[in-house]
Amino acid sequence: MYIAMNRFRVSPENEEAFQKRWLDREVFLKTVPGFVSFQFLRGPVREDHVLYASHTVWESHxxxxxxxxxxxxxxxxxxxxQGKPLTMGPPVFEGFEVLQNVEK
Known part of the structure; x- marks a missing residue:
């Protein structure tokens, strides 16, 4: 299993537009071989930004x-x-090979 994540720093005034851009988009992932799941995450609120992440699980790298x-x-x-930039800089990509997966 492989997990691909992108982290985004979003200024508070762009939060609503950023969420809308993600939540209203067409999703193509379900048609790709090896796709397992996707999560759009809202994380900690900092003084100047809110942390968001896209989290995708794949069968393999x-x-x-x-x-x-x-x-x-x-x-x-x-x-x-295209359109107004909604993030503070480019996304930060992180890829992880799953070494252990514990499920209910």
């Missing part, structure tokens, strides 16, 4: 790489960078 090279990925990111 190879499945994640397949997503990044797919037509669905190109479609999902076609409008990235």
């Amino acid at each position: 190879e499945a994640f790489v397949g997503w990044t090279q797919s037509e669905q990925f190109r479609q999902a990111h076609a409008n990235a960078g």
Whole structure:
């Protein structure tokens, strides 16, 4: 299993627009081989920003790489960078190989 995360620092005045951009977008992940799950997360509130993260679980690192090279990925990111910037800098990517997974 592989987990891909992007962290975003969002200024408080852009929070509503940032959430709307994510929640109203078309989701292509379900059509990609090896996709397991996706979570859109709101984290700690800091003095100058709110931390958000996208959290995607894949069957393998190879499945994640397949997503990044797919037509669905190109479609999902076609409008990235258009419109008013809503984050404080670019997202920070973090990828994790799952060494242990405990479920109920």
